Amino acid sequence: MSIIDKLLKLDQRIIFALMFIALAFPILNPVVLPMAIQDYSQQAFDFADNIPEGSIVIFEGGLNAATYPQGGPGMVVQMYHMLTKGVKIVFFSIGAEANLWTMTAIETALAKLPAGTPAENGVDWVHLGYVAGGEAGTGALWNDIRATVAADYFDTPIDDIPLLEGINDASSFSAILWWGGSEGSMPYGIRQISVPFGIPISGMCTTNEVPNFSPYISAGQLQGLFGGVRGSAEYEFLLNMPGPALGQAMATNFGGLLWMIMVLLGNVIYFVQRSRGEA
Amino acid sequence: MPKLRRLQAIDTIEEIIGRCVEMGRPAWYLMDTVDMTTPSVLAPTVAAFQILAYTARMAARLGSKFFVPVVQGLAYSIAYDIVEEAYKAEGKQEDFDPFGTVMYLPAGADRMYIINNMWSERVAGVFFMGSWYHKAVIFTENAARVGALSLGGTDTTHNIPFLVAICDYSIIGEELYALGAYVSQDPTQTASLAGQDIGKYIALIIILLGSILATVGFDISGIFTW
């Protein structure tokens, strides 16, 4: 058996083990490299930075257990960014799991706020909780809040929430921040709230979904996009609030290199085989 | 009646089932997300059902063991009906196992079941149809390694790459709907696709006209902004 055949029959589990090591090593031995800011992240940051003080924004929290480690740091930073600017936030989630993680992020953000920043529940922010029904649920909620949800996350009746006084649909809001995670739900926000009510939208999705939404960015329907952990790390950097995302972004280095080496190796083997007429 | 372009995938279905019969190993039909209350998932799910009807009949006719796991309750009962019908239509009802042919597996926890059983049953052919999410890579990679011949088709844009790169045969995006219409021989579906084609021609003409006007200096920024 030639070396090529042996390499070709390489057990799947060896590749898995190599990947584990490549991903765990930088976590145990962190190295920070300089990082360029992607154009989409810069746009999303500028958009958030230009939301005027005193306005109210819609905030969808769609991160779940799997995507919270990468998106959570950025989500926390965005909440911090908004609250310190004096922008009020109305949260909701279209995922049952995401609902809890949104609350976790709110708590983390509140704990980080400088003393004296107004951040009272019901006055400066509201969490409407989980809304079932996906795109239909989104449409239902933002056309008539009171008919869709009776109470917020803490079981406070909607009518007892000062922030929502006189507000029953999306028209009073000045921006949408859609932290869709891997839900693929960004178009729900664009279709059901942004276009019908004419409210600009920006947000975050996991890295894999960035290309899907790039047509919306070039069309001006989406103001910017943070992609995955890299996006979170860039937001932390732009707001000068170093946090957990940076280390994770750096940890992708070795894994990425391993993947690239695997592709190159696989193709070298393939071309050797082909030159021998085996493939 | 407009004629649809014949897709190569139609022959592939028969080829894959035929191979499973030859090798005496099962063929699997996987659909991933089938939440039918979300319209964007409904369309690929319906197309996947149409292809399922055709594939199940093919499996019943050629006598291949067939397995369809479904991850959602409402879709499960529909898939169950479709496959049972297909076996009835071929007069092979005794081959239909009420507990084993179509099985309900919960979304999120089906990964391990499918990976494990793919290896223990040594599947020889797998169909990946419908609305596919992250499981696309896991299942297609395992299928490729088990040595199964696979046909992939989805319209979820972020997972098409894997079906294209890993599956032996693939159909992309709306080709899924076209295949559904083609195999179900459904004139309404064909007419509907033809109607959508007209929409595309109109879109192309508007885009080309608009960009030519923009090139020669017309201001078209106000269009479609009522």
Place this chain on the structure above:
Amino acid sequence: MTDAEMMGLIAGSLVSLGAYSVLIGDNPISKITENIYMGILGGYIFAINWDFIQKNAVAKVAGGEFVYIIAILLSLMLLGRLKSEYLWISRYPVVLTVGVGLGLAMRTTVMADFLGQIRATMLPWNSLNNIVMVIGTCTAAAYFIFTAQSSGVYKYVNTAGRLFLLCAFGVTYGQTVSFRMELVIGRLVAMLDPRVAMYTYAFIVIIAAILAYGYKTKKIEWHTGR
């Protein structure tokens, strides 16, 4: 850090390793993890949605909005799925979700997706980027015209469209590789947290010992050549 949090991190580390053990192959540890996961997730989905119905239907009825009795009835009608002769009863709630969902999607997709994207593509041909955008969008849209037969000029349009689509899928592929690694990193960061790292290493050793014993004594099937 409280005891409960510490216990949580340790438990999380253990069950994660149980889940990752499926990478080695089908084994009892991964199966137990799988079933526990299905159970907990099931219980979780049940409780959360039960709460949602309580809050947004039952409580409303109790508060005097009797129209929500219909919502509760419709929800109960879903149970018709459990028996095929009562299947038709469950069609009514499905009709509601599909009708409303499709209506909501249709009414907004025209503006947001179709006309919005056409408008954004009507670009003047004055830069390479704009030309790429116009040609790419047109040929990619034309690739999905199924009534066009593969001959003549359309053959070239089809090829060009496929090229742009493949580029889009390639970009998605690269982005997705990064995304998947980020997911593992997110989990590993918690498992290798200095406070629990020792437990994680201990669990790795224990799981490895159990599996090694199982494979050695052939109590667990070992798949070669995976």
Place this chain on the structure above:
Amino acid sequence: MSERLYKIQLPIYLTAIFGILMIIEHFFPMPTAVTNINVTLRSFVTVVSAAALILGIIFLTIAHVRTISIQKGGWYYSIFYIVSLLITAGLGLMGIRNENFLWVYNNMTAPIGAALYSLTAFYITSAAYRVFRARNWNATVLLVCAFIVLMMLIPIGAIIFPPVVPIGEWLRSFPSSAGFRGMIMGISLGIMGLGVRVFTGRQKEHLGIREERMGGE
């Protein structure tokens, strides 16, 4: 005949009525009564969607109970399912902000879910080695684009080969965006086509009805 009316015809008409109510409301001014009906209908949808998820759990539990009762191979694993379901659902019914319920969620469901979700990273690498080959020009385009974009995304990529960042961003913003834009337009037409078929009763798979059964039922 009358059976056919309430089993098939009425559901189809109702689908169309509900859908059209949503659509016309968006494009034409409607009397308040109609808007109120629409609002109520949409809130019903959220309730029914939640109930559908519960139904899924019922199906699953029935399947597991059946596995245990006939003692099918590996039936004892199903006991783990039933026990953890009962514990979690029980805790959850005491209140979804119950401390123990949240502990189970945060420290059991979340890590396993995340771990399972991330298994893909390993298979993607294995696939990169065994399947991702420049077999023909189609695969080559896919491979080259994927390679460049991944290199752009990892911080070390820009250090090895700096131009990869502008090239990657260009690929993502123009050719790839154009390809997706073509698809988005197609998908949008597809949704409208699907809507027309469902509302006219030409497509009824969502009701569990297929064409061949029309005569029999």
